[in-house]
Amino acid sequence: MVDLTLEIRKTAKELLEKGEAKVVLGWEKGNFPYSTTPVFIDKPEDTERLIWDEYCINNLALYMLDYKHLDGKVGIFVKGCDSRGINRLVQDKQLDREKVILIGLSCPGMKDEKKAKELGPNADIPMAQKCQDCRYPDPVVYDVFLGEKQNKKVPEKIDTSDVEEMETKSPDEKYRFFTTNYEKCLRCYACRNVCPACNCKECIFDQTATGWLAKANNVSNNMFFALTRAMHVGGRCIECGECERVCSVNIPIMLLNKKIIKDINFLFGDYDAGLETEERLPLGGYDYTDPEEFM
Amino acid sequence: MLVVLKAKLKDILNTLAEEYKVLVPAKIEDTSKFISYKDNVDIILDENVKLSPKDVFFPQTEKMYKMKTVKTSMELENITDEAGKKLLFGVRSCDMKSLDCFDQVFLTKGYIDEFYKNKRDSVVTIALSCSQPMQTCFCSAMGVDSQKAVGADVQAYDLGDKIGLEAISDEGSKVIELIKGQLTEEGAEVPQPGEFYLKVDADGVSEKLNGMFESPIWDDVSKKCLNCGACTYVCPTCHCFDISQEVRGENVTKYRCWDSCMFGEYTQMAGGHNPRPTKKERVRNRFMHKLNYFPDRYNMLLCTGCGRCINVCPVNLDITSVIKQIKEAE
Amino acid sequence: MCENCSCGNDHNHDHDHDQNVLIPQRGKIINIVEETSDTKTFSISTIDDKKPFDPQPGQLGMLSLGNVGEAIFSVTNKGENHIEMAIKAVGELTNALHEVEVGQEVGIRGAYGNGFPLDFCKGKDLLFIGGGIGLAPVRSLIMHCIRNRDDYGKLTVIYGARSKADLCFKEDLFENWPKVPNMDVFVTIDREEEGWDGHVGFVPSYVEELALKPQVTVVCGPPIMIKFTLPGLQKMGYADTDIITTLEMRMKCGVGKCGRCNIGSKYVCLDGPVFTLAEMKDLPQEY
Incomplete structure (x- = not known):
């Protein structure tokens, strides 16, 4: 991996010194060799905290929601997935593109933090699942680019082999699979809160007084949450895999998201969310040519 | 010391299962937690479980009582807890300490929480010492002895390929009595625990926090927080709950369930006012509660150094870093 | 210290230590006075016409409607066989309470909090x-x-x-x-x-x-x-x-367990709701 840490610091420092950005979002080292943590730099001298290594896995885009009302610009380092997250927010009218300075970084694929924890310091750590599945390691939008694009050869279409495998199972097997997984869901909402597509000002699941979803933790409530969320991000999910990465009980959340992506691709034509900001979302409107056999 | 080969552990558990409902730390569905012992469960002894045993005493969702509401009438019906003694095998010192915290909350200050008490009274504990701390562990910094748990009925020691057992309470002696025939007496040394990876110095942190409510560190600490409840739900000491009801026509079941101070709705009042409106106030409350409010109220920290929050935090908001920041703050 | 029992509470109260504190008694509304367009005073007795509990001035009670929910209110007065609560319609439960008539059965538990000195x-x-x-x-x-x-x-x-x-x-x-x-x-x-x-x-x-x-x-x-x-x-x-x-905070249990009504290390349900200004100055400004 090309060490761009010094360049990152220099770029951030310049943005802050020149007053072009009020704050710069990046990653700093965590307490473990395999951990990094998002960092928010607003003083040029603090840019020394910024790093770039194979564990800068967090998608930083969603933090832009916290800076909606900032008077000034935000600099943010973006990998492929972060940049798609930015497009996501811009397209959802949650973010003014003019208010962000995107500093692009080509992502070699980040390592799996959980595996690193398990395997110990000397092991060969595999790439995180979300990065193995990634088809856009280079940022799809940026203002400045650091290092060189890898133009890595990536599959043209989303790999939905796991979805297809699930589709071959019997209804009972599917039911068992999903109930087993959602029985253990803690409803901590980490998946929702880390998601750049989950940007509603007030989430339906927080409106507890309405009775949409009871707080009681049981498999039916948990699945209602999971399915509703999956449908709600349908056509908007940028496949960054953050939901699945952060799940504290390892629920294969992307399987649901990918199933919906697969269906959308089939019904409305291939669509990769977060590549641009102008086109209408596949589920954001209708055409006379839309299939309607299911209606 | 009375010892048993780890390879023969299941024999002992089988014997105990005749007397108790035995719960063991086990791998299950790509996570790990305490589950009912069966011959085929995948018991884990080399590390602590990912989900704390708090749900044994304080289930994530617990039915409290029922009501039947017909027109203007309302009848109440109690729900009785499942009867029978439980035995919790292999609880680490950090999680035993969390029960000590729970006891303070649920059993003192004038009111006894009967739901908790019933469960607490029905559980016998076999604590297990740790030979090698996990990377995220920092119990010693929180005043917890990984080799000797507080409040255990039996203390078990990890002796490599064997487990040593020592009765602590009367209840513990009864447990040992049941399995005595399967144990052998050996002169065993309790091994020194391995080094902690995380170096944490929490001395004086509670006192230091007394004047830090308005400190700028809370802006800094909270920025990366997503306000999800992962840390609070895996935490063995987080005990906050909500009370709600499931309505099915005339039949209402009142339940309580885990809640999290990370959620905005937690302190949202009916009139619209929220005293903790943003993540800054919520994150501050969480750490103040653990490190200052709770010590002030109950004279003990509300953190046992189990490291689970560090393990699950989506953004690596690490309590040991927060402690360091508090200590270094001006 | 509580003189009624050895519970260690720092104020007097009359809770029954055999009773599960989180389970209400069956009560009923015996009178409703319309104070204003959005506030009503409810008089509440137990189902057998007794006073649900004997609150000190300033203490709180948890009132519930079976299929809606439970919330804490200050007790505004007490009589021989009832207590009174003045309730403003601001949320789901309070709006529902404003719809009920005399005779409605409710859940009632208390008395909570310190009361006035x-x-x-x-x-x-x-x-x-x-x-x-x-x-x-x-x-x-x-x-x-x-x-x-x-x-x-x-x-x-x-x-x-x-x-x-x-x-x-x-x-x-x-x-x-x-x-x-x-x-x-x-x-x-x-x-x-x-x-x-x-x-x-x-x-x-x-x-x-x-x-x-x-x-x-x-x-x-x-x-x-x-x-x-x-x-x-x-x-x-x-x-x-x-x-x-x-002081007021959102409350669920009323007995200092559920966590949410803390202001600093004080629980409003247990250590409050009554505070002197001197005591308030020791609390963080978070209410």
């Missing part, structure tokens, strides 16, 4: 300041003082609401309390209004205008009113220990 108030001249529904917690103390009239000095009430229609406890304000020996009642509304020849103006300025100097003042109302009343009282020379108020 009666021993401290004894023998002293007391000034009660209330705004809107904020008179509700104070009313329990006023009624207590009236019932034990000889134990207390002069009683003065300053009360205000947005309009005439928003005044709670009108019968007390205009009929009952003015007749009590050595008791004055001053009422104000925010804006001029036809048919109102009383005082017009906000409570904080009325308090300063009247410049009364009883020994202890009890002030309850919306946070904004308290915020603007306190400096005036301090200017008038009240010590922080002589200014008493009540």
Whole structure:
């Protein structure tokens, strides 16, 4: 991996010194060799905290929601997935593109933090699942680019082999699979809160007084949450895999998201969310040519 | 010391299962937690479980009582807890300490929480010492002895390929009595625990926090927080709950369930006012509660150094870093 | 310390230690008084016509409607076989409560919280300041003082609401309390209004205008009113220990377990809701 840490610091420092950005979002080292943590730099001298290594896995885009009302610009380092997250927010009218300075970084694929924890310091750590599945390691939008694009050869279409495998199972097997997984869901909402597509000002699941979803933790409530969320991000999910990465009980959340992506691709034509900001979302409107056999 | 080969552990558990409902730390569905012992469960002894045993005493969702509401009438019906003694095998010192915290909350200050008490009274504990701390562990910094748990009925020691057992309470002696025939007496040394990876110095942190409510560190600490409840739900000491009801026509079941101070709705009042409106106030409350409010109220920290929050935090908001920041703050 | 048992609570209360504190008693609404367009006072007995619990002035009770939910309210008064709660319709449960009629069965549990420091108030001249529904917690103390009239000095009430229609406890304000020996009642509304020849103006300025100097003042109302009343009282020379108020937080259990009503290390349900200004100054500003 090309060490761009010094360049990152220099770029951030310049943005802050020149007053072009009020704050710069990046990653700093965590307490473990395999951990990094998002960092928010607003003083040029603090840019020394910024790093770039194979564990800068967090998608930083969603933090832009916290800076909606900032008077000034935000600099943010973006990998492929972060940049798609930015497009996501811009397209959802949650973010003014003019208010962000995107500093692009080509992502070699980040390592799996959980595996690193398990395997110990000397092991060969595999790439995180979300990065193995990634088809856009280079940022799809940026203002400045650091290092060189890898133009890595990536599959043209989303790999939905796991979805297809699930589709071959019997209804009972599917039911068992999903109930087993959602029985253990803690409803901590980490998946929702880390998601750049989950940007509603007030989430339906927080409106507890309405009775949409009871707080009681049981498999039916948990699945209602999971399915509703999956449908709600349908056509908007940028496949960054953050939901699945952060799940504290390892629920294969992307399987649901990918199933919906697969269906959308089939019904409305291939669509990769977060590549641009102008086109209408596949589920954001209708055409006379839309299939309607299911209606 | 009375010892048993780890390879023969299941024999002992089988014997105990005749007397108790035995719960063991086990791998299950790509996570790990305490589950009912069966011959085929995948018991884990080399590390602590990912989900704390708090749900044994304080289930994530617990039915409290029922009501039947017909027109203007309302009848109440109690729900009785499942009867029978439980035995919790292999609880680490950090999680035993969390029960000590729970006891303070649920059993003192004038009111006894009967739901908790019933469960607490029905559980016998076999604590297990740790030979090698996990990377995220920092119990010693929180005043917890990984080799000797507080409040255990039996203390078990990890002796490599064997487990040593020592009765602590009367209840513990009864447990040992049941399995005595399967144990052998050996002169065993309790091994020194391995080094902690995380170096944490929490001395004086509670006192230091007394004047830090308005400190700028809370802006800094909270920025990366997503306000999800992962840390609070895996935490063995987080005990906050909500009370709600499931309505099915005339039949209402009142339940309580885990809640999290990370959620905005937690302190949202009916009139619209929220005293903790943003993540800054919520994150501050969480750490103040653990490190200052709770010590002030109950004279003990509300953190046992189990490291689970560090393990699950989506953004690596690490309590040991927060402690360091508090200590270094001006 | 609690004298009724060895529970270690730092105040008296009469809870039954065999009773599961989180399970309510079966109660019923025996009377409803419409105070204003959005506030009603409910009288609640147990199903067998007994007082659900014997609250001290300022203490709280949990009231529930089976299929809606449960919430905590201050007890505004008690009678031989009932307690009273004045409830403003602001949320799901309170709106539902406003729909019910006399005879409705409810869940009721309590009494929770510390209540007003009666021993401290004894023998002293007391000034009660209330705004809107904020008179509700104070009313329990006023009624207590009236019932034990000889134990207390002069009683003065300053009360205000947005309009005439928003005044709670009108019968007390205009009929009952003015007749009590050595008791004055001053009422104000925010804006001029036809048919109102009383005082017009906000409570904080009325308090300063009247410049009364009883020994202890009890002030309850919306946070904004308290915020603007306190400096005036301090200017008038009240010590922080002589200014008493009540605080509100969201509550679920009422008994210091569920966690959410903390202000710093104090739980409002258990250590409050009554705090002196001196005590409040030790709390973080997070309410």
